[in-house]
Amino acid sequence: MTVHRYRAFGLEIASEIELSVFAPGRSNEVDVEIRLAEHLSDPEDAEAMRFRNWIARPGLMVLDVPDVARFRIEDGRRILVEPAKGCTPADAVPHVQGSALAALLQQRRTLPMHAGAIETSRGAMLLVGTSGVGKSTLTNAFVQRGYRMMGDDVTPISLDAAGRPMATSGFPASRLWADSAEYFGHDISGLRRAQRDLEKYYVVPENWCDARLPVAVVVILHVAGNGQTRIEPLEPAERMNWLLRYSFRKKFLNGFGLNELQFRMVSAMAAQSHMVRLVRPARGAPAADLAALLEEALGFEPVVEGERVDETA
Structure with a gap:
């Protein structure tokens, strides 16, 4: 075989x-x-x-x-x-x-987060949220702005020797619904379907960041029924609650006896990362506009070629 x-x-x-x-x-x-x-x-x-x-x-x-x-x-x-x-x-x-x-x-004692990840000039930015909240679409909007994708939907978190939370890249493809793929100019007839019973397709970015980077920014994605798009700061107690909620397959941790591992990883991210919540209406908030808003508000930019870290995740 x-x-x-x-x-x-x-x-x-x-x-x-x-x-x-x-x-x-x-x-x-x-x-x-x-x-x-x-x-x-x-x-x-x-x-x-x-x-x-x-x-x-x-x-x-x-x-x-x-x-x-x-x-x-x-x-x-x-x-x-x-x-x-x-x-x-x-x-x-x-x-x-x-x-x-x-x-x-x-x-292997790492914590998978329900998050896409992008390489930025400040380190890794996690886009955290439940399925359907727009992680993949926003990730691709950042790719179009010159950023490199680290992961699409699941990002593993570990701690380095100094106790810093580190994000490890996933794999070089994102899964987009047909309308989102077309929004970014892709012809879905030429794309591979991600799952036979879903209208989701794999989109492969030209550049992928295969690295282990410090978690610099965590953005909690939240869809409201209406209202203005806004970025909200998160209090320390809120940070823990959101990160615990969006640990991927968190019930598995109970079976493995690893709840203490989850707490340590989440505590490190809550204490050491810049965390905000991005609230957007269900309609009328283009991904390109959301990416531009986050970039300006959080003060990061794409990493230039000569300043990239060695990609040895």
Whole structure:
């Protein structure tokens, strides 16, 4: 069986499943294996936590996506994938890239945030919010302004030796609804569909930042029914609440016994990053205008070629 070599989320990956929007691997070392499997069993530990479609204990999770695949995520090093009857490995790809890798990142003691990320002159800027709030659209608006995308929807956070929160790049593609892709001038007939049952398409930026950068700015995205677009400061207590809310697949942390890890990461971001909330109406707030507003209000700009850090996430 062909084994593909990729790089994503700062990890070198050897995969039996094609993950075409991941960056090519750039090292002979392998941090993570993704393999096809059959008859994946549940954890035998009677004390494992059970929650809807997953079972977990420290270092192990079995995740069921009905009518798609079963996943077994082990020790931050392996993802085993058993496609459901009538499904192909390709059907499992969105869930490998999402929940399965999020669980694996947590096992490796990093905190995945529900956030896009952009490289700026001040460090990484996180665009945080729930699905459908406009993270990918705003990320692409910054790309059109000369910024480099680090990630589209999930950004892993870790702490460096000095205790600074650091953001690691994901993979070089964003997922846009058809109308958003067309807003940025893309012909969707030439784009790869991100998921067969959704009108979402992969858009690959010309430049991608593969790096581990300090988290300088966190923008909480919030859609209001009406009113003016505005940027609001956040009090310390609010910061913690928003960051806890938008930890990606946060319930997994309970199963892994990693709630203290989440608290440490969130506390560091709340204390050391510039945090604001961007409130916009549901209609009539073009992404290009929002990007320009944030750029001016927060005082950052794209990184020029000669000043970029070594890209060694």
